Amino acid sequence: MIGLPKSTEFNKRIPKQKFYENMEISSVIKQIFVEQIKMIYWRNKIAVSTTNLATGHDVTEIEVFEIRLNHSELDERVLRQIDREIPYHILFLLEYERKYQAWIGYKEIAVTGNKRIKLGGYYHTDWENGDKLSLRMEGLSLDAVYENFVRQIAGDKLKKETSDESLKESVAKDEKKKQLEKQINALTVKIHKEKQLNKQVELSNQLKILKKKLEVTS
Known part of the structure; x- marks a missing residue:
């Protein structure tokens, strides 16, 4: 759908219960999982082992999760909950009635300290037919690929003012x-x-x- 290398394909269904049964989450978030989400698939694993990319300083893996919805909207708190629990960077593909949105959050993962994950804002595309939603896997390292995913999805919101402006500065x-x-x-x-x-x-x-x-x- 978004043209990722076949070597990155994982295509494993993950029962949505796994995201709330073994986690300390509020009853509200649990209810959102139950009511708004139909199925979750782990579609791709972008890593050194599945690509010819160099390991990143900040990004070690990028997971691609497809979330099939019961309605055309998903509460952003669900994505934040998943992002907090998984220590890798995640690209979300939301699906409803054969149309897709790409979502991604700015995520920093600290090497040390008690608070390992810092989440910023989320960016997303418009709803598109599957064959029209396209993301290019650009860059020589996982850091570069992740940055380019974020910038592609965010569009003009994260437009660089200078060539050396970092993603963190843009965000x-x-x-x-x-x-x-x-x-x-x-x-x-x-x-x-x-x-x-x-x-x-x-x-x-x-x-x-x-x-x-x-x-x-x-």
């Missing part, structure tokens, strides 16, 4: 942009609700500052 800029947009939306609502003119002016000045910051970030 940090995008997160900052999202925070500013959230603050701008909240402040705009607050201004519309405010009855006192002097407070409206004060809030409007704050809004101008935030919008200028957003212009610099974008």
Whole structure:
């Protein structure tokens, strides 16, 4: 479907119960697994042993999971739960009525320390027919392939400003942009609700500052 080498194919069905029966998760997340997910397949394993790629400094394997859904939406908390439990980088393919979305989260795995996994935001494609969803496995190392997957899926959201801009820097800029947009939306609502003119002016000045910051970030 996404044109990965045959040597990476694994194609093993994983009972969805395995993702919540032996994990300490809330009843809410368990219910989401039960209601929203139909089946889970481990489709590919991208590693040194299955490709001619060099091992990465940060990425040692990339797993490809296909999640077949009962509805056209999946609560992002499910992906976060799976990502937290599996110490590898994961590319998710969501399937519903023969259409697919690719999802991937920015994931850092620490070598030392108590908190081994740090998850950032998730990026995804639009729904596409299986034959139209295409991801290129580009790069000479697992680090490079993972970065290119993230950038392909995110599109313009993670567009580089300089050739040496790292994925971590691009993600940090995008997160900052999202925070500013959230603050701008909240402040705009607050201004519309405010009855006192002097407070409206004060809030409007704050809004101008935030919008200028957003212009610099974008």
